Amino acid sequence: MNNDILSTLQYYFTYPFVRYALIVGLLIALCSSLLGVTLVLKRFSFIGDGLSHVAFGAMAVAAVAGITEKMYIIMPVTVGSAILLLRTGQNTKIKGDAAVAMISVGALAIGYMLMNLFPSSSNISADVCSTLFGSTSILTLKKSDVIVCIIFSIIVILAFLLFYNKIFAVTFDETFSKATGIKTDGYNLLIAIITALIIVLAMNLVGSLLISALIIFPALSAMRLFKSFRSVIICSAIISVWCAGVGIIVSILASTPVGSTIVLADIIMFLIFWVISLFTGRAKA
Amino acid sequence: MKRFGTLLLASALLLTGCGTDIPVTQQESSSAETTTEPDFMAALANDGYDIDLTTLGSNMMYGQVFDMMNDPDKYMDKTVRVTGNFNYYQDPAGKQYFAVFIPDAAACCAQGMEFVLADTSAVYPDDYPEDGELITVTGNFSYYTEYTLNYCQLLDAQIIPTVPRKEDTTNEN
Numbered sequence: 001m002n003n004d005i006l007s008t009l010q011y012y013f014t015y016p017f018v019r020y021a022l023i024v025g026l027l028i029a030l031c032s033s034l035l036g037v038t039l040v041l042k043r044f045s046f047i048g049d050g051l052s053h054v055a056f057g058a059m060a061v062a063a064v065a066g067i068t069e070k071m072y073i074i075m076p077v078t079v080g081s082a083i084l085l086l087r088t089g090q091n092t093k094i095k096g097d098a099a100v101a102m103i104s105v106g107a108l109a110i111g112y113m114l115m116n117l118f119p120s121s122s123n124i125s126a127d128v129c130s131t132l133f134g135s136t137s138i139l140t141l142k143k144s145d146v147i148v149c150i151i152f153s154i155i156v157i158l159a160f161l162l163f164y165n166k167i168f169a170v171t172f173d174e175t176f177s178k179a180t181g182i183k184t185d186g187y188n189l190l191i192a193i194i195t196a197l198i199i200v201l202a203m204n205l206v207g208s209l210l211i212s213a214l215i216i217f218p219a220l221s222a223m224r225l226f227k228s229f230r231s232v233i234i235c236s237a238i239i240s241v242w243c244a245g246v247g248i249i250v251s252i253l254a255s256t257p258v259g260s261t262i263v264l265a266d267i268i269m270f271l272i273f274w275v276i277s278l279f280t281g282r283a284k285a
Numbered sequence: 286m287k288r289f290g291t292l293l294l295a296s297a298l299l300l301t302g303c304g305t306d307i308p309v310t311q312q313e314s315s316s317a318e319t320t321t322e323p324d325f326m327a328a329l330a331n332d333g334y335d336i337d338l339t340t341l342g343s344n345m346m347y348g349q350v351f352d353m354m355n356d357p358d359k360y361m362d363k364t365v366r367v368t369g370n371f372n373y374y375q376d377p378a379g380k381q382y383f384a385v386f387i388p389d390a391a392a393c394c395a396q397g398m399e400f401v402l403a404d405t406s407a408v409y410p411d412d413y414p415e416d417g418e419l420i421t422v423t424g425n426f427s428y429y430t431e432y433t434l435n436y437c438q439l440l441d442a443q444i445i446p447t448v449p450r451k452e453d454t455t456n457e458n
Binding site for chain 2: 012015016017018019111139140251252253254255256257
């Protein structure tokens with residue numbers, strides 16, 4: 001039985017697109033987990049959902065306009081929305097969660113409306129389903145997609161490592177950080193841009209609707225057991241990469257939807273960590 | 286807690302191991318396509334067919350058919366066997382298209398591959414299956430271009446007794 005699974009896996013790994021899927025999947029999982037802790041702590045857990053819907057709307061606009069390289073539209077629109085939400089979220093009349101919800105459903109509705117009014121293909125439901133749930137788009141990546149993902153991932157990881165201390169400070173106490181001379185606006189802008197980058201990359205992996213799971217679950221699982229910022233981030237990264245790897249492999253072997261399988265692995269891991277936290281006495285009331 | 290930390294570390298090392306293996310294979314495939322491509326093509330061959338898609342699960346089949354659409358020259362003139370749902374379409378000009386549809390695991394997306402039967406006297410609907418019926422088609426891979434888009438098709442095709450897809454046989458077991 002085990003040999004069968006291993007030989008099937010070995011056989012499947014001779015396919016370039018399977019190797020591409022795993023490389024991209026693990027990189028996206030790693031990047032999203034790094035930022036996930038910050039977003040959860042800043043009470044912006046749902047920003048992934050909001051921005052992914054914005055990206056969906058932008059993609060619909062690009063499709064209607066007949067733009068082949070949709071990324072030229074999706075990336076700037078998503079980055080712009082991320083900046084609006086994260087940077088000015090504290091100082092506007094419409095506060096964080098309401099702003100996220102408003103942009104989220106608004107972009108989703110506009111995107112779906114545009115796709116219906118000006119269909120770019122004969123199968124709208126498939127296009128929408130594929131974008132919202134990821135479907136198997138991770139298995140249809142080209143080498144150029146993988147290279148783009150590697151470059152963006154390196155940028156995200158480097159930015160996170162270089163500005164780790166500042167991100168830590170801005171995450172926990174923005175007012176105090178500002179008082180000590182840290183340019184909090186600039187770092188919030190950096191977090192916003194990195195968030196948007198990850199969202200756009202992750203749309204290929206799990207689809208628009210499931211991106212939040214990649215950001216939230218690993219961070220929350222790690223927080224069940226670890227308390228320091230660094231240990232939570234390291235644990236979150238390990239959990240996220242592990243779940244993405246397991247999810248992709250299981251979905252290929254069992255022919256299940258890739259995005260849902262990864263999220264299911266994240267949920268199971270969260271439950272395991274929660275149970276362990278009950279025994280180790282680290283669970284919060 | 287230390288034990289748990291060790292467990293996490295072990296998991297990380299295990300994944301790091303996977304992580305280093307994959308780029309090496311990736312590197313091989315990019316630096317010397319000939320090293321990986323024959324293995325990849327050889328893996329697809331089965332039962333006398335150059336590309337036997339019936340041995341793949343739905344996700345793999347979907348990904349493989351996408352690759353065939355995306356880079357059709359690589360597969361030109363290869364003999365193909367595929368199982369999927371029969372689909373018929375007639376354009377406004379009256380031209381008929383026959384295709385086998387391969388759905389993904391979520392069943393919301395499908396890749397279609399046209400086929401042209403070797404038997405030129407075959408008439409629709411008498412000599413064709415019901416729309417949506419599970420069929421197995423064999424033929425020689427080819428493609429044509431219309432309005433800058435490539436369309437893949439199986440030429441000299443035959444509809445043979447249905448060979449169950451991999452997940453169909455798995456579910457039965």
